[in-house]
Amino acid sequence: MKPDLRKAMADQVLIGDGAMGTFLYQKGFPVGISYEELNLTAPEVIRDVHKQYMKAGSDVLESNTFSANYDKLSKYGLEGKVEEINRAGVRIAREAAGPQGYVVGAVGSIRGGKRNNISSEELKRHFEQQIHAQLTEGVDGLLLETFYDVEEMLIALSLVRKNSELPVIAQFAVEDIARTLDGYTMADAFRIVKQAGADVFGFNCRTGPNGLARALETLQHVRSLPASVYPNAGIADYVDGEYRYGASPEYFGQMALRFADMGARLIGGCCGTTPEHIAQISAALQGYQPMPLPVLEEAEERIVIQEKQEPASKQPGGEPTLVDLVRERHTVIVELDPPRDLDISKFMKGAEALKRAGADALTLADNSLAVTRMSNMALGHLVQSQVGLRPLIHIACRDRNLIGTQSHMMGFDALGIDHVLAVTGDPAKFGDLPGASSVYDLTSFEIIRMIKQLNEGVAFSGKPLKQKAGFVVGAAFNPNVKHLDKAVQRLEKKIASGADYIMTQPVYDAELIVRMKEATKHLDIPIFVGVMPLASGRNAEYLHNEVPGIQLSEQVRSRMAGLEGEEGRAMGVQIAMELLTTAVEHFNGIYLMTPFMFYDMTVQLTQYVWELSGRSLSPLSH
Template sequence: MKPNLRQAWENQVLVGDGAMGTYLYQKGFPVGISYEELNLTSPEVIGNVHRQYVEAGAQVIETNTFSANYDKLSKYGLEARVGEINRAGVRIAREAAGDHGYVVGAVGSIRAGKRSNISTSELKRYFEEQLSVLISEGVDGILLETFYDVDEMQLALAQARMLSDLPVICQFAVEDIARTLDGFTMPDAYRILSQEGADVIGFNCRTGPNGIMRALETLNGIMNLPASVYPNAGIADYVDGEYRYGASPEYFGKTALEFADRGARIIGGCCGTTPEHIAEISSALAGYVPSPLPTVEEAEINRIVIHETAQEQFYERSGEPTIVDIVKERHTVIVELDPPRDLDITKFMRGAEALKKAGADALTLADNSLAVTRMSNMALGHLVQARTGLRPLIHIACRDRNLIGTQSHMMGFDALGIDHVLAVTGDPARFGDLPDSSSVYDMTSFEIIRMIKQLNDGIAFSGKPLKQKAKFVVGAAFNPNVRHLDKAVARLEKKIASGADYVMTQPVYDPELMVRLREATAHLDIPIFIGIMPLASGRNAEYLHNEVPGIQLSDEVRSRMAGLEGEAGRAMGVKIGKELLDVATEHFNGIYLMTPFMFYEMSVQLMEYVWEKSGRRLTPLFH
């Protein structure tokens, strides 16, 4: 009779299996299908993969159920078949493992490193549904793998513990710096999970043997539980339309011994690994006798704190007051000037100079607003700052960049000394001038605010500690032109909770709405910059009212602008703008002027009106 799984890893290093998904891909199964559905439609294919790993020496076989939860299966219309797919996955693996192998129920992260809107209650329900089926089918243990944050891992572990006393293996997907996406160092994560009942803690995916080795090293001196490691076969390369992994089976055999020496008691492979990789691991570990793991008391004696002393490494900029500081003291004006749609920046820079001279506190530049391609606001912001001394406030949209591009973009801003940004969702690409381009939307506006503020804590989006802290002042966009203002304010409160430092609204053309907005946001403790965009013509008014999301004009304003074009239209637009400023300046210190069609003279006139009303004497604020 074979020992149970806990007894087995006490006395030996167990060989895990290798990749399922990438191996199926290599065998010709395309990306974009549910590999878990193959448990039902092609059980012989899945069984054959399991048998190849068993024949290569694998002793621990994972069920083909990594993404077999309600949320992931719903992408393929399979959410009603969670039970069937998981039950089949266990039975196929059990048949392949035979009497001597161990079958562990594979459960993957649902959030998968994304800041999704899946609620905690939904996560609990999805994990419980999948885990209960796996456990009822008689798995030898549970493998929680490819988790990116401690919060979700704790939740899944709690569900597993509620349902069973089976062994639970917890594996994070981290880089070699070994910090989770929610900012925990691995020693911290290790302590939390060991206290909450994990049997094994380890790593898989995201990096090859070298990266996982470095992650494992962060636990030196504190490990009193077995570790598990399932590295990728190096970094994937995309060659001739195919993904290829470069780490050889021989390399995996060599590193298996190093992992075993560091306390790993289950060693397998993740993306890119094959039965050949597992055969080399099995061969290398033949006859290997592991050293006893330290007791809890020994681990506590040896415990080392690996917190990054980030505060000692970060610098503080000697700095100017932010717009958040200034607006607490006096009326403050931010002016928007759209980047050009061509390569000529002459008029744009002329406008920036005029706005600087007129006393603008910051120049804000949109990020391809309305999904129309314009010059990089990063480049123009830098030029404005260098040539005029006017502070740039840069919009950054979720639409155009994935997580990698967004962090890279923010790092570039920091290097250029651009520290004021406005986080926006961004209009969908299909409505712009390049409708065939893709909208990325890796993040929501809530998430991008939180992640930018994470850079201020010295933590990269990946969870990796940075050698410097950023100093971003992050704004949130707000549209008060809605039927239910209370619901819009509730959404705004969530942005503030995510870390927003100030608010910039869509243009408001109704004085009564300004008053209601002030009352509805009186409890908020961050400044609001009320948006005012002077109308350039009657046609401009009708376009904004009827075609641009988030903008509504009153019938009275549309009537006054009707039929006016050219100078007459702009003159009326400025007049209406001044009337709106009469109310806005009474209730808000923050004013956000949006320049139409590069008519920066209109913004200059309105800004001068604000200074006239407030009695401000112009002096240079920034040099």
């Protein structure tokens, strides 16, 4: 009779299996299907993979259930088969393992590295359903794998411990620096997970053997549990439409000895590994006698994050932020769209004119309406360095994935551009390149949280940065809705995510400005009221009928009807002045939007704000 899995790992190094998903992909099963559904539709295929790993030397098989949870299966219309797929996955693995092999139920991360894309309550429901099905079918233990943050791991682990005393293997997906996405060092994560009841602590996926070895090294002074490692077969390459992994089986055999010497008691493979990799691991560890595991934990040496040094371009003491200014006096932000071609001369003239008019900042949209424009990062830097006007840059979720977004933010930090506005971004299919992809790795709530995380000296990946950023992050607010109270509730969530100030969509109703003041008076961050002068009657009708988030009153549309050219712009400025009269009375923050590069209109309106507020200034005094 085989020993309990805990005792087996205490006495020897067990060999795990290799990849299931990428192995099936190599066998011709395409990306885009549920590999877990094959437990029902092609059980003989899954059984054959398991048997190949057993023949190669595996002691422990994972059930083919990594993504067999409600959330992941719902993408294939299989949410009603969670229990059936999980139980079949365990049953097939048990048949292949035979009487001497161990079967662990595979439970993968549901968030998959995306921060807060699913609530804790939903995670609990989905994990409990999957874990219950596997326990019911009868497993030797549970393998919680490819988790990116401690919070999600604790949810899954607590549900296992609530229902079972079986062994639990807790594996994180980390880079070699070994931090979770929520910022925990592996030493801290180890202590937390051990206290919560894990029997084995380890790593899988995201990197190859060398990266996981470096991660394992960070635990050498605290580890008192067996370790598990399931590395990828190196870094994937994408060649001729296929993913290929380069780490050889022989290399895996060499690294297996290194892992065992570092305290690993369960060694297998993740993405890109095959039965050949497992055979080399098994051969390398034949007859290996592990050293006893340490008993005591030692204190962890903490990583100290340096405070950010002030950019040399700042004045001694630091220039006040827009949030500081608007709490003291009326403050004007003016939007000037980057050009759609390579000529920036008119844009720069507009920026200079607005600087002379006393604008406190120039804000630049991020390919608004999904129309391709010049980089607002490049133009923002030119405005800052050549004009001396503070840039406030929009960051859209649409155009960049997590990698690109953090890289973009790091570039802003290097340039000393510290004021940003986080927006979702209009879908690409409605812009000038409708074949482009809309990324949306992040929601507007998540991008605010992630940018503020940089201010804590922590990268999106959870890695510590050598210094802290100093971003002041704004959020967008659309008051042009039927139920203003619901819009304010959404706004409150953005503030809870870390927004420092709010910029509204353009408002064309003075009564709405008053109602907006009443509805937001309980908020403790400043609001910049959006006012965009209309350029013509056609412009008014286009904005009202076709642009999301903009709604004109019937009175405004009537006054603009039929007006074009200078006559239309004059009426647009007059209407904007009337709106500003109300806005300045109720809000310190004013956000002016320049239509069609007619910056003379927003220069005139900026000057009008100063007249209303009683603020006199020389062109260079601000």
